[in-house]
Amino acid sequence: MGAKESLTGDGPAPEMHHYYSKFMRECPSGQLSLHEFKKLLDLQGLHPQGDMYIKRVFDIFDLNQDGFIDFLEFIAAINLVIRGKIDQKLKWYFKLYDADGNGCIDKKELLNIFTAIQAINGYTSTSPEEFTDMVFQKVDVNNDGQLTLEEFITGVEKDEGLMELITKTFDLSNVLKVIQSGRRHSI
Template sequence: MGCSSSQLLDAETLEEYQDCTFFTKREIIHVFERYRQLGGKSLEDSLAMNQVLDLVELKENPFKERICLVFSQFTDGEKKGHISFEDFLDMMSVFSEGATRDVKASYAFRIYDFDGDGYLDKKDLMDTIECLCGKDGLSEYERELVADKILEEADLDGDHRLSYVEFEHVISRAPDFVNTFRIRI
């Protein structure tokens, strides 16, 4: 006989998670159920990336591996690629309807920053375009043209890369961004 999710998540823990996410207690319990369905048995377990990639909401997302990596950053390189329940909850919270535009933009920037240097340079933009269009969607030359056009339009300081502030400026002109950057739970 297994324990129900509400028995594994005591009231104090639920309160703490509610304070640091965009979820209600009921939604947190639902997210924990999803986590358990993927293979997590307790709050102390972590899931391998391939288990998280089985999440229906991520299966068709072209950034699914980048999303997993961004939400599984650990300081002790051993667990890289594994996601704890708290990381999973953070991921689901950021992609929830309740998350703010600023939070979504911050994580989108990290997802698109393939080399992790804190900027979106031409290579990051080309990788982003490749994820969106697929390897056969656009030629390298076409991806390069699109990346150059993005930099021409959005690189306000002329350093041939986008800072987070420049990225945020682009996002502020895209009213549908918040609606496209979400997962329904």
């Protein structure tokens, strides 16, 4: 009886079915390409910096790096956005910033990603240079010009203002709203 109740109630099974239906409606092949991802989010024809950011987000969601986001990767991304704890989100942000994948963020990487995000959302209260300098000033405790994952998480968690700025700037709730509504745009 317990299993039957979870299927008809508000538990994870109906929610999973809802997302599966939307995913398959948007992507009948079961694999979402970068082009389809941009189309789904209405992010085509962006400034090159914005395009770079969207590709970076796509690559991080593509956990097995096969060039597609399948349903399980899609659900993992949604789960991070909806239910992810702050340390999980900070790890995701770190991975997003670490463009070369060397386990450290340098100023150029952070500057590039923040510039790309501004190209998409028009956020202008802080320039990319000011943002980058502020993060490194507050977080780079050993002043080596690189942020490790530990430095990044510890530094951001200790500074409420920086945490708020990073959370707002890199908020993925708009992506989630598009996914939940199943918005589809024609080419």
